[in-house]
Amino acid sequence: MVSEQVQLPPFQALIDEHWRDVIRLARALAGAVDGDDVAQRAWEKAFAAYPGLTSARNLRSWLLTITARCATDVHRARKPQTPLDDAPPIAVAGPDAAEWPDPDLWRAVNELPERQRLAVTLKYVGDLDHHGVAAALDTTPAASRRLVSDALTTLRDKLGVHHV
Structure with missing residues (x-):
C-alpha cells in the first residue's frame, strides 16, 4: 500500500491567511503583554509540525489549537510575583480600544x-x-x-x- 502525499499550501500562504486570527486569539488568551510572544511561539510550533501533517483539512482550527495551548503554557509558567514595596509602578498599555471595545x-x-x-x-x-x-x-x-x-x-x- 502506497501512502498518499498530502498537498499542503506553502507555509507562507498559511501565515498570510491566518496571522490575524492567531494574534487576536493569542492576545485575548494571554493579554497584551504576552500575546505577541504566544503568537510567535505558536507559529514556531506550527512551522516545526507542518511537514508532518497528514491532512490539509481545517488548518485554521489546527493553528488556533496550537495558539491556545501556547497561551496555556504561558499561564502555567507564571509564578506568583512578590511585589517590591519600593519599586515604582510599571505602566502597561492595554489592548487597543478599537480591537477590545469593552x-x-x-x-x-x-x-x-x-x-x-x-x-x-x-x-x-x-x-x-x-x-x-x-x-x-x-x-x-x-x-x-x-x-x-x-x-x-x-x-x-x-x-x-x-x-x-
Whole structure:
C-alpha cells in the first residue's frame, strides 16, 4: 500500500491567511503583554509540525489549537510575583480600544476559571465551533458546550446582563 502525499499550501500562504486570527486569539488568551510572544511561539510550533501533517483539512482550527495551548503554557509558567514595596509602578498599555471595545467584559473574561476562559475565547474570538473548541481543549463537544455555557452564565452575572 502506497501512502498518499498530502498537498499542503506553502507555509507562507498559511501565515498570510491566518496571522490575524492567531494574534487576536493569542492576545485575548494571554493579554497584551504576552500575546505577541504566544503568537510567535505558536507559529514556531506550527512551522516545526507542518511537514508532518497528514491532512490539509481545517488548518485554521489546527493553528488556533496550537495558539491556545501556547497561551496555556504561558499561564502555567507564571509564578506568583512578590511585589517590591519600593519599586515604582510599571505602566502597561492595554489592548487597543478599537480591537477590545469593552474593557469590563475582558476583565471579567480574564477572571474566569482557565478552561472556561479558554473555551469562551476560542468560541467567540477564535470563531471555532464546539468541535474545534473540544479539539483545542482535548475534551468532547458536549463538554465544550458546557464550558462555554457556564462561562457565559458567569459573565452575565458579573456584568449584570440578562437576556429576555
